[in-house]
Structures are given as C-alpha cells and as structure tokens.
Amino acid sequence: xxxxxxxxxxxxxxxxxxxxxxxxxxxxxxxxxxxxxxxxxxxxxxxxxxxxxxxxxxxxxxxxxxxxxxxxxxxxxxxxxxxxxxxxxxxxxxxxxxxxxxxxxxxxxxxxxxxxxxxxxxxxxxxxxxxxxxxxxxxxxxxxxxxxxxxxxxxxxxxxxxxxxxxxxxxxxxxxxxxxxxxxxxxxxxxxxxxxxxxxxxxxxxxxxxxxxxxxxxxxxxxxxxxxxxxxxxxxxxxxxxxxxxxxxxxxxxxxxxxxxxxxxxxxxx
Amino acid sequence: xxxxxxxxxxxxxxxxxxxxxxxxxxxxxxxxxxxxxxxxxxxxxxxxxxxxxxxxxxxxxxxxxxxxxxxxxxxxxxxxxxxxxxxxxxxxxxxxxxxxxxxxxxxxxxxxxxxxxxxxxxxxxxxxxxxxxxxxxxxxxxxxxxxxxxxxxxxxxxxxxxxxxxxxxxxxxxxxxxxxxxxxxxxxxxxxxxxxxxxxxxxxxxxxxxxxxxxxxxxxxxxxxxxxxxxxxxxxxxxxxxxxxxxxxxxxxxxxxxxxxxxxxxxxxx
Numbered sequence: 001x002x003x004x005x006x007x008x009x010x011x012x013x014x015x016x017x018x019x020x021x022x023x024x025x026x027x028x029x030x031x032x033x034x035x036x037x038x039x040x041x042x043x044x045x046x047x048x049x050x051x052x053x054x055x056x057x058x059x060x061x062x063x064x065x066x067x068x069x070x071x072x073x074x075x076x077x078x079x080x081x082x083x084x085x086x087x088x089x090x091x092x093x094x095x096x097x098x099x100x101x102x103x104x105x106x107x108x109x110x111x112x113x114x115x116x117x118x119x120x121x122x123x124x125x126x127x128x129x130x131x132x133x134x135x136x137x138x139x140x141x142x143x144x145x146x147x148x149x150x151x152x153x154x155x156x157x158x159x160x161x162x163x164x165x166x167x168x169x170x171x172x173x174x175x176x177x178x179x180x181x182x183x184x185x186x187x188x189x190x191x192x193x194x195x196x197x198x199x200x201x202x203x204x205x206x207x208x209x210x211x212x213x214x215x216x217x218x219x220x221x222x223x224x225x226x227x228x229x230x231x232x233x234x235x236x237x238x239x240x241x242x243x244x245x246x247x248x249x250x251x252x253x254x255x256x257x258x259x260x261x262x263x264x265x266x267x268x269x270x
Numbered sequence: 271x272x273x274x275x276x277x278x279x280x281x282x283x284x285x286x287x288x289x290x291x292x293x294x295x296x297x298x299x300x301x302x303x304x305x306x307x308x309x310x311x312x313x314x315x316x317x318x319x320x321x322x323x324x325x326x327x328x329x330x331x332x333x334x335x336x337x338x339x340x341x342x343x344x345x346x347x348x349x350x351x352x353x354x355x356x357x358x359x360x361x362x363x364x365x366x367x368x369x370x371x372x373x374x375x376x377x378x379x380x381x382x383x384x385x386x387x388x389x390x391x392x393x394x395x396x397x398x399x400x401x402x403x404x405x406x407x408x409x410x411x412x413x414x415x416x417x418x419x420x421x422x423x424x425x426x427x428x429x430x431x432x433x434x435x436x437x438x439x440x441x442x443x444x445x446x447x448x449x450x451x452x453x454x455x456x457x458x459x460x461x462x463x464x465x466x467x468x469x470x471x472x473x474x475x476x477x478x479x480x481x482x483x484x485x486x487x488x489x490x491x492x493x494x495x496x497x498x499x500x501x502x503x504x505x506x507x508x509x510x511x512x513x514x515x516x517x518x519x520x521x522x523x524x525x526x527x528x529x530x531x532x533x534x535x536x537x538x539x540x
Contacts, residue, residue, distance in 0.1 A: 181416035
C-alpha cells in the first residue's frame with residue numbers, strides 16, 4: 001500500500017493496550033481507523049468509548065462480534081438472539097455500519113443442523129440490523145475452527161448464504177488467514193463482488209505457533225497478501241483494511257513498537 | 271462396525287511400539303491389517319519387516335508416505351522423484367498396493383505453482399508405480415497443513431487431479447480428520463466412487479490439543495464418523511479402515527492398552 005489511509009487496527013492486535021491507550025496511540029500515529037471488540041468496549045463502557053472516539057477523530061471500521069448461532073437448546077438460542085441484537089445496537093452507537101459475524105461451532109455432533117441454525121439466526125437478525133442501519137458481515141473462518149467457532153469455513157459457503165438472502169445489509173468479511181489456502185478463493189472473491197464488507201490482513205507462519213494465537217505479521221509467512229488484496233479491490237472493495245493479528249509474541253512488545261511495526265509491514269506487504 | 275475384520279492399525283497410532291512389537295501386538299489381538307510408515311520400516315529394515323510380516327499373517331493396508339512434490343529447485347525435485355520411486359518399491363515389497371501421497375507444502379510463497387508441481391510430480395511417478403503394481407492415493411490434508419505439508423486441502427481438489435489423469439492406479443485416501451469440516455465432502459465422496467484407495471478414522475476434539483499431534487480417539491470428538499463411513503461404502507469402498515491417531519496422550523499409554531481401546535472404539539463409533 002502506498003499510504004496508511006486505509007489502515008485499520010483491530011483492537012486485539014494490540015491487546016496489551018487498554019481501549020483509551022489504543023485510541024490515543026492510533027491517533028498519535030495517524031492511523032485513521034480502528035476495529036473494536038465488544039468485550040473490550042464493555043470494559044471501558046460504551047458511552048465512554050463513544051466519547052473517547054469523538055475526541056480522537058478515529059473511525060470504527062467494524063465491531064467484532066455477533067454470531068454464535070448454533071445453540072444447544074431453545075433457551076440458549078433465545079439468549080443468543082438477544083445478545084446479537086445488543087451487538088447490532090453497539091455497532092450503531094460506535095458509528096460503524098459493520099458487525100462481524102463469527103457464526104459459531106458444531107452443536108450436538110450435527111454439522112448440517114448447526115449450519116442450518118446459522119442461516120436461521122441470520123434470518124432472525126437481519127431485519128433488526130437493517131432497521132438499525134447496520135450490515136452483517138459473515139466471516140468464514142479457517143476450517144480448523146469448524147468445531148468450536150464457525151461452521152462457516154469457506155468463502156463459497158458464505159457466498160451461498162449471501163446469495164440466498166440477496167439483501168443489501170448482508171455480506172462477507174474476508175480475512176486472508178482464514179481463506180488463503182482455498183483453491184476456490186479467487187473465483188469466490190469475484191463472485192461476491194459488491195457484498196464485501198471488510199478485509200483483514202495478517203500472515204500464516206510456519207510452523208504455526210498456536211491455532212488461535214499464532215497468527216503472523218504480514219511478510220513473515222506464506223500468504224500472497226497483495227494478490228488477495230488486489231482481487232478484493234477488483235471485486236469493488238475499497239474500504240478500510242484491518243490488521244488483525246492474535247500473537248503472543250506481539251502482545252509482549254510495547255504497544256507503540258507493535259503499532260509501528262504494523263504500519264511498516266502494511267506499507268511493504270499489503 | 272460389527273467386527274474388526276476391516277480394522278487396520280496405522281503404525282503411528284501406536285508409536286510407543288517398535289515395528290516388531292506392533293506386529294506381535296496386532297497379531298495377538300486378532301487385528302488383520304496394519305499400515306506402515308517408511309521411517310519405521312527403515313529402522314527395522316525392509317527385508318526384516320517383510321520376514322516379520324510373513325510370520326504373523328498380518329497384511330499391510332498401505333504405506334505412508336510418498337509425495338512432497340513441490341521443490342525449491344531442480345536438485346530437490348530430482349531427489350524427491352528418486353525418493354518417491356523408492357517409496358513405490360517399498361510398498362510393493364511390503365505387499366501393499368497403496369502408497370499414500372502427502373503432497374507437500376508451499377514453496378516460494380507461490381501456491382498455484384506449488385499445486386502445479388504436485389500434478390507434475392504425480393505425472394512423473396504414475397508410470398513407475400503402474401509398472402510396479404502400486405496405486406497412488408492422494409490424501410487431501412486439512413487446510414491447516416497447506417503451508418507445510420499439503421497444498422492439496424480438499425477432496426474436491428484431489429478429485430480434480432484424479433479425473434484429469436483418469437488412471438486406474440491413481441485415487442484418493444480419505445481421512446475423516448482432514449475432510450469432516452468440508453461442506454462438499456459428501457458430494458465429493460460420491461464423485462470419486464471407484465477411486466477410493468483408503469479410509470482413515472480418528473476424531474476432532476475440542477479444544478484441539480495440538481495441530482499435528484492432537485487427534486482424538488473415535489467417539490471423543492465432533493466428527494460424524496459413521497455417516498462418513500457409510501458414504502465411503504456407498505461409493506464402493508469396502509477395504510481396510512485405518513485408525514490413524516497422532517496423540518501425545520495415547521502414546522504415553524502402554525501399547526496394548528491403547529490397542530484395546532482402539533478396538534473398542536472402532537466397534538462402537540466407526
């Protein structure tokens with residue numbers, strides 16, 4: 001990238017920072033966007049977060065996360081649905097139009113049923129999100145998260161849902177870590193043109209230090225990031241690009257050093 | 271399963287045993303098949319292994335592994351090709367008609383080129399394997415191994431290669447751990463009917479203890495093993511079913527206890 005105009009820092013990339021520290025740090029480093037997480041926002045408080053944001057001029061590219069639709073029973077389903085409505089409301093309050101959906105894992109050793117529950121959950125949430133002015137972005141996760149985090153494991157699968165609903169408030173969020181391995185990924189990026197709500201970058205390092213918290217810094221791994229970015233742009237996406245790295249080593253560094261490294265790598269490898 | 275007539279013990283499931291111990295243990299427990307690994311066979315010696323097998327009456331369902339086709343340069347490519355010929359010869363010597371291909375990871379951060387090298391490598395090896403009477407079984411690995419072990423990450427992708435060659439000595443090996451998450455898996459099992467050369471069982475446990483060595487015992491995880499087994503049978507596969515579990519905890523148990531647990535779970539969950 002020629003500039004950091006489209007750079008968004010996903011909050012968990014700099015987990016060592018509190019939310020106020022994150023906003024101050026990004027502001028002082030001229031980063032224009034941040035992506036927030038509900039748990040971190042709750043720590044600071046929603047109203048306080050909104051106030052802090054106003055002070056910095058930073059914009060929120062997305063809120064993470066809604067979803068976790070498959071439920072073990074009606075009670076859990078009902079509480080999930082209420083929770084997802086709160087997530088939509090928080091996204092709106094934070095001034096972002098995108099709620100990222102991490103769809104949830106397998107319940108009852110029944111993958112097909114779990115996948116149907118995702119579609120049912122989206123059908124339930126979409127009218128509420130639309131009325132609130134928030135878009136729902138299905139983020140297919142890497143298949144290694146199929147059991148416990150997302151039964152939606154490929155862009156093709158997400159696209160089928162997007163096509164089935166064919167609704168301006170439903171799209172996909174594409175994270176290179178989750179999709180890079182997929183032989184269909186370029187075809188599916190083309191297919192979902194006009195419905196891409198977010199793009200996340202990081203890298204896949206070898207050997208993988210950890211399934212959850214072993215994501216790499218851009219340039220340290222095997223992902224063809226620029227090629228994927230170009231494909232996403234050809235498919236019409238020109239919005240913020242979130243750097244989302246869960247990495248124990250990165251979290252041990254001082255936040256400001258980690259942020260400067262992210263900026264440098266964003267310019268070199270995205 | 272109603273009996274253990276089709277049970278094959280993949281050697282790495284009982285890594286705590288030497289090859290002679292494995293053959294003796296399986297024989298004493300009336301297990302009819304074993305699946306061997308080249309490194310373990312080399313430790314005992316090929317001729318000695320053949321002799322030991324003759325004494326027990328055990329049959330070898332497959333030899334693991336050939337493959338690792340993507341190469342950083344011509345020298346590595348040439349040595350890989352020679353190594354794969356040796357693997358074919360060893361399979362024949364051990365009396366199995368199936369060499370499992372673990373196709374190899376990404377070289378030079380170029381996924382497309384790495385995938386082409388897999389097809390080139392198979393094209394190179396197939397005439398030799400055919401002349402030797404050995405079949406090549408492409409085993410698609412879970413996408414979390416795309417970087418370092420197999421750029422072939424789905425059954426669909428393996429099937430396309432099988433169809434492109436359309437050769438009686440080329441097929442697929444299906445391992446539930448690698449394919450269970452795939453929304454296309456049942457369609458692709460049907461599609462590859464007549465070309466299934468092996469079927470491996472184990473389970474996916476939550477949370478995953480380790481990418482490489484955290485596979486679960488059948489019944490301990492989320493995989494719909496019986497459903498997949500039934501699909502593979504409908505697609506015409508009635509051969510040995512290999513139990514292949516890489517698991518640190520299992521390896522700490524006495525071999526005979528681990529083997530008896532495998533038998534019990536095979537009867538209950540496969």
